[in-house]
Amino acid sequence: MTRKAFVTGITGQDGSYLAEILLSKGYEVHGLIRRASTFNTCRIDHLYEDPHDPDRRLFLYHGDLTDSLQLTNLLYDVAPDEVYHLGAQSHVKVSFEMPEYTGNVTGLGATRLLEAVKRSGIKASFYQASSSEMFGSSPPPQDEDTPLRPRSPYAAAKVYAFWMAVNYREAYGLPVSNGILFNHESPRRGETFVTRKITRAIAHIVAGKQKYLYLGNLDAKRDWGYAPEYVEAMWLMLQQAQPDDYVIGTGEAHSVREFVDEAFSYVGLDAREHVKTDSRYFRPTEVQVLIANTKKARQRLGWEPKVTFGQLVRIMVDADMESQGLKPIGEGRATLSRLGLNHADRALVNPTGGVER
Numbered sequence: 061m062t063r064k065a066f067v068t069g070i071t072g073q074d075g076s077y078l079a080e081i082l083l084s085k086g087y088e089v090h091g092l093i094r095r096a097s098t099f100n101t102c103r104i105d106h107l108y109e110d111p112h113d114p115d116r117r118l119f120l121y122h123g124d125l126t127d128s129l130q131l132t133n134l135l136y137d138v139a140p141d142e143v144y145h146l147g148a149q150s151h152v153k154v155s156f157e158m159p160e161y162t163g164n165v166t167g168l169g170a171t172r173l174l175e176a177v178k179r180s181g182i183k184a185s186f187y188q189a190s191s192s193e194m195f196g197s198s199p200p201p202q203d204e205d206t207p208l209r210p211r212s213p214y215a216a217a218k219v220y221a222f223w224m225a226v227n228y229r230e231a232y233g234l235p236v237s238n239g240i241l242f243n244h245e246s247p248r249r250g251e252t253f254v255t256r257k258i259t260r261a262i263a264h265i266v267a268g269k270q271k272y273l274y275l276g277n278l279d280a281k282r283d284w285g286y287a288p289e290y291v292e293a294m295w296l297m298l299q300q301a302q303p304d305d306y307v308i309g310t311g312e313a314h315s316v317r318e319f320v321d322e323a324f325s326y327v328g329l330d331a332r333e334h335v336k337t338d339s340r341y342f343r344p345t346e347v348q349v350l351i352a353n354t355k356k357a358r359q360r361l362g363w364e365p366k367v368t369f370g371q372l373v374r375i376m377v378d379a380d381m382e383s384q385g386l387k388p389i390g391e392g393r394a395t396l397s398r399l400g401l402n403h404a405d406r407a408l409v410n411p412t413g414g415v416e417r
């Protein structure tokens with residue numbers, strides 16, 4: 061029997077990589093997409109299949125995490141074996157501007173989906189996309205037992221969703237797992253997250269379209285990994301005999317300043333000539349340092365990231381250079397083929413450039 065997966069957030073960075081690996085493993089993939097007045101499926105367009113093809117394995121449905129009726133109907137109709145809940149308002153800075161909406165989508169959205177699984181009576185394993193942002197002010201390194209001290213409306217919503225996932229596991233015996241993922245990036249990362257904002261700006265500067273890059277807190281440290289490796293961890297969690305919660309990261313932290321320096325020097329530019337700070341990109345409360353302790357995931361899932369910080373920077377800069385029609389330096393591409401990672405991504409390009417955060 062073909063296994064079926066239901067994925068929320070399939071049009072996002074992680075959802076697009078997850079859909080790829082699930083299809084490559086032979087799954088039928090059912091994804092929830094939001095109706096928009098323009099197409100918002102650019103990250104999964106390469107996976108699109110003609111709806112008239114009787115052998116297709118990718119199915120897309122309009123829906124929204126605020127629409128519990130539609131979620132329940134879809135889960136009942138699709139009857140998936142695995143549910144990956146990745147949909148969220150995922151931007152921390154935006155969550156300070158839209159705290160209620162973020163609570164509704166990122167927090168209550170998880171409850172709606174868990175309840176939809178319960179009400180539809182299906183026996184699906186459930187993955188909740190929890191976040192290292194939940195650790196907030198708890199000092200590093202952070203593991204599964206570290207206290208959750210959220211510092212943003214986004215993090216508070218994720219903490220609520222985390223505990224609802226645990227509650228549905230304990231109260232109703234549903235096989236629900238939390239993946240507590242540290243920051244993971246790629247050429248498909250949204251353009252307003254800091255790594256992508258930096259690599260995209262570099263390509264624009266080299267192309268002569270931009271002179272300065274305005275950033276916020278350069279001292280914050282993050283544990284940055286390569287997104288395609290992290291979606292493999294999501295899948296591994298749902299293949300375990302027992303549901304559980306796992307921290308996923310690299311165990312190494314770098315500051316935003318280090319990312320900037322590494323990326324600018326890769327293309328032979330001096331960051332000091334191009335990078336300025338702007339108060340609008342600072343947050344009312346900040347998470348200063350995140351560093352994962354992944355002992356449990358390594359021992360129980362056998363999961364180990366391969367891509368290093370420097371390699372990640374090069375992969376992303378190369379992809380953004382290519383998206384601007386520039387010749388990439390090439391080390392990023394070489395890394396992917398050396399590691400046998402078949403992700404020769406084109407960078408996600410939004411023609412309007414988006415609103416910077």
Ligand code: NAP
Binds near residue numbers: 125189191244
């Ligand atoms: P992303 O690129 O921002 O994707 C978010 C997805 O959620 C998109 O498909 C988006 O649809 C969808 N979505 C947003 N609001 C929705 C709504 N009201 N109804 C239905 N769908 C909605 O995020 P990501 O980086 O792939 O992250 C995936 C998940 O992991 C998120 O839950 C995020 O919070 C969590 N997480 C991410 C990281 C990380 O470093 N990337 C780390 C820890 C946890 P549109 O395409 O239409 O906007």
Ligand code: GDD
Binds near residue numbers: 282
């Ligand atoms: N976005 C952004 N833009 N961040 C900036 C900027 C800027 O101009 N300048 C400095 N930063 C700093 C932020 O203050 C933060 O400390 C760090 O760069 C990383 O910011 P983001 O890339 O926006 O990611 P995040 O860590 O806040 O959140 C991401 O990772 C979480 C996991 O820890 C998101 O993907 C969340 O959805 C995810 O849960």
